[in-house]
Amino acid sequence: MNPLPIQSVLPELKEALLHHQCAVLVAEPGAGKTTQVPLALLDEPWLQGRKIVMLEPRRLAARSAARYMAQQRGEQVGETIGYRVKNDTRVGPKTRIEVITEGILTRMLQSDPALEGIGAVIFDEFHERSLHADVGLAFSKQSQSLLREDLRLLIMSATIEAEEVAAMLDDAPVLRSEGRSYPVETRYLEKQLEGRVETAVAKSIQHALQAHEGSMLVFLPGAAEIHRVESLLAPLQISQDVIVAPLYGNLSQEAQDLALTPCRHGQRKIVLATSIAETSLTVEGVTVVIDSGLMRVSRFSPRTGMTRLTTVPVSQASADQRRGRAGRLGPGVCYRLWTEQEHRHKPQAGTPEIREADLAPLALELAAWGVPDPAELVWLDPPPAPAYRQARELLVQLGALHESGGLTPHGKRLAELGLHPRLAHMVLQAVPLELGAMACELAVLLSERDILRAAKDRDADVRTRIEALWRADRAEQRGEIDFGLCRRIAAEAKVLQQSLGIRPSGKETAAASGLLLASAYPDRIAQRRSTGRFLLSSGRGAVLPELQLLSNEPYLVAVELDDVGSESRIYLAAPIAEDELLDAYQDQLIREQEVAWDAQTQSVKARERIRLGAIVIKEVPISSPDPDRRVAAFVQGLAQDSLDSLPWTRNARSLQQRVNFLHHVDKDWPDMSEVVLQDTLADWLAPHLYEVKNRNDLQRLPLTSILEEMLTWEQRRQLEEWAPTHIQVPSGSRIPVDYSEPVSPTLAVRLQEMFGLADTPRIAKGRVPLTIHLLSPASRPVQVTRDLASFWRNTYFEVKKDLKGRYPKHYWPDDPMTAVPTNRAKPRV
DNA sequence: GGCACATG
Incomplete structure (x- = not known):
């Protein structure tokens, strides 16, 4: 067998790790890095006989890498080479290389942050950017800088922005190795796809069946699309020698085996697969790949705490990975159901899991690591703040974290x-x-x-x-x-x-x-x-x-x-x-009273509710709600109507108007205008509503004295003097003052009763003259004046002439200043 | 007509 391409970079890699704590190895699939690199590093001096741990994203990969390496050394798994996955460990006393799944590393670090006995951690397939790998690297990096300066970290990946990782690892050296696979011809669409992708896929399959030999691997986003394509192919009666096999995660072992195993000689297979065939499973004998360009991914929504599946376009890296599946046996061909132009606009790599995942497990892990603030660690992509916040809130709700962020004893047990x-x-x-x-x-x-x-x-x-x-x-x-x-x-x-x-x-x-x-x-x-x-x-x-x-x-x-x-x-x-x-939910139930004005019965209705968030589990009427809340509800009900529903007496209205007049003159006096009274019901009326059950009870309220309470003691004393209800006129009559216009209180009085009064009577400590409505003996308006002296001097004589004609029996003296005022036709002698 | 893939 030809030497694997990885062999050529091994000396460089050894050299790099001799002088650096970290290194990045970029190698295409098929380069043999997974099996060659750990074995090559086993005798490096810096290892000092300690173990190498290598991370694989999947259990299957961990077991088979261990098996392959053991075989190369002519050993059994569990001797020099072992593996460790959940609930399955094959590690012996002599084991120097442990191939483990990514989550295992986190467990190892949590129980021993110094990773005693381990000289190197290798992250294989790091480009997949699983949450576990990202966490494992962040923890290992911190362990290295705080506790283990001699620990070596090696990142291995296929396609990755290596410089970014290297920068994160303090400018670690980057090494590159070519892959060993056959060329695959890429065919794009001429123009952008229209209509359903399944139809295009089915057409493409038909075309490829005619044009090429060998089996076909078709990438579709999910089981639904796979079954739709399957039924599109069914009526075509392709051939007895062509087997159509679906392949996705939730399929029985037998069905998966049918898709995975090479078919009999002379047969061809069309495997309709999800992205499971991109990394996890290898379909044998594929020469043609048809890529729909779509994949289904789950996205976590921090807003709702829920996960949803969405169908998204694949990244360039995923598309290349898919295409590579056609070049394992020999040269192949890959049909991409998008245009070359579209391809250039695709993202280079998929979104790392940490950016779209539920972060509750991560937040618990970090709290257990003693670093509840992720900013204290170095990340390629830091955990997004909204999802991290939501995760922390959930963990507090579960009792795993203190409000302050620290791990509770319960949380410690959860993490284990x-x-x-x-x-x-x-x-x-x-x-x-x-x-x-x-x-x-x-x-x-x-x-x-x-x-x-x-x-x-x-x-x-x-x-x-x-x-x-x-x-x-x-x-x-x-x-x-x-x-x-x-x-x-x-x-x-x-x-x-x-x-x-x-x-x-x-x-x-x-x-x-x-x-x-x-x-x-x-x-x-x-x-x-x-x-x-x-x-x-x-x-x-x-x-x-x-x-x-x-x-x-x-x-x-x-x-x-x-x-x-x-x-x-x-x-x-x-x-x-x-x-x-x-x-x-005893401790999360919210028991609350709803106390509100019921317009229909014109009274306050109270209910007790047992709530769990937005869900009302029970609701019962209660007869004696909290008095303050009952009164507040009453006030709210009253505020919807005008103040006319209050029991206004003449006295009460008079008081309101007089105070309003005084407020106009001097702002120390309260404003009792309708608008203000309505807006301030809660202040002045509420204290008197505690005994009031409904609208009818309202009528018994002593409104005058309630309004009086808005005055200071001093003001109450001054009120009669400053804003008298009546004025005594020269005739001896006590005439009521009309305060309905706060700007100008008026006195309506028969002219004859005013004889002898030289000047306009003034109120508010002499600051405001009354507006005098002078009346005829029959109480008809004759003249309005705020200057009585001027009236007597001038207008009186014109008015007198007229009045004398109409009321000849009455007394109309020539000198009103010396005349005797009277409330009769003529003064008594 | 239907929810991707992993993992401690």
Whole structure:
């Protein structure tokens, strides 16, 4: 066998690591870096006999890399070369190279930040930029700079902006190696694709079948598109020698094997795959790749705390990776269903997981690492602040973090379980309920992909799954349940139970699912509004897409749902009973009184509500609400009407008007205008409403004295003097002053009663002259004046002439100053 | 007619 291309850079690589703490190795697929590099570094002096740890993104890759290397040394796995993946470790006392999955490194660092006994950490396939790899690198980097200056970090990747990584690693040297694959001819579309991608894919497949030999790998975004293309191909009766095989994650082992294994001589295969075939699985014998250019990715929304799947265009790096699948045996061809122009506008690389993921696990990991603020670490892409904030809030809600950000003892235990913090919390909460064993099963069940697949009437009920898991050995539902997956889930749940020392209690029933899940998803409780339609505690609407048993449950815990559109779709949920809900959420229930004015009954109505977020669980009328709130509601009701509904007496109106007049003169006096009184009901009227139950009671209020309370004691004393209700005129009559116009109070008086009064009477301590309406003996208006002296001197004589004609019997003296004032026709003698 | 891929 020819030497692998990687061999040529190995001396350089050794040299680089001799002098630097970090290095970046860029090598195309097929260069052999995964198996050659760890072996080549084993005897380097800086290693001082310590171990090399190499990270792989997948368990399968970790095991096979270890197996391949062991084989090269003529050993068994577990001797010099070992591997470590979750619940499966093959490491012996002599092991010097451990191939591990990425999450394992985080666990190793958390239990020993100094990584004692380890001389180098190699990050393989780093271009995939998984969350675990990013976290592992950030932690390792900090460990290196604080505790382990001698630790070597090597980043290996296919296509990557190597300079960026190198810069992050203190300008680490970058080495490059060519790949070893055959040339693949790339064919773009002439013009931009129109219509459905499935149609174009099907056409392309037909064309390629005619034009090329060998098997074909077709990349589509998801199972739906795969099945649509499959049915487009079906009527074409392609050939008995052409096998069409779908390939995606939620497919049985047998179906996947059909797609993966090379076909018999003379047969050809068309594999319709998701991005699973881009990295995780290798399809044998492919010479033609057809790429739809789309992939489905999940995106986390910090706003709603939910994850949604969206279909996005692939990056250039992904497209190249897909194309490379056609060049493993010999020269190949790749059809890209987009134009060359479009290709130039595609992003170079996909979005790193850390930028679009649920960061709750990361936030817990960081808190356990003792660095709740991610800014203290070095990142290629720092965790986005909104998602990180949402994650921290969730962890506080789960009791894993203090408000201040530190890890609680509960959080410490959650971090050790190897589950999403939500599910870890559920497991620990379930233990005192004697449902810990079932919670372990549920937690693992929900961490894996759905065990129910392809069933036509696939429901959204968690209970269906847990029951299927419990009777997975019975074959009655073969074809609908993934038994292989069930076995793995059961085994993993058992490991989890054993690590916690939990045994089944006999209390396990599928009906307990809702209660258990409620502790994991406190923010996803849904209340039925109508059949199949729900209201989430967050205030969002949610729907069950199809009519099913769950559609009429009063309450659901929505485990999986998206946040697309105005209403979320619920993909997985469990019912929960109201009493369970009230019990499980004791500390989050909001008990509140709603006290409000009821326009219909013209009275205050009070209700007590028990709320969980936006969901009102119970609402009962209460007869004696908080007095302050009752009065406030009453005031609000009154404020909607005019003040006329108050029991205004003549006295009260008079007081209001007199004070308004004085306010006009001197702002020390309160403003009692309608507008101001209406706006300030809460200040002046509210204190008197405590005994008032309804509108009728209102009529008994002593409005005059209530208004008087707005005056100071001094003002009350001054009121009569400054704004007298009556003025005594020369005739001896007490004439009321009209204050209805605060600018000009008026006195309406018969002219004859004013004889002898030289000047206009003044009020407000002499500051304001009254406006005098002088009247005829029959009380008809004769003259208006604010200057009585001038009137007597001038106008009186004209007026007198006229009055004398109309009222000849009356007394009309020539000198009004010396005349006797009278309220009769003539003064008594 | 349907929810991608991983992992402690």
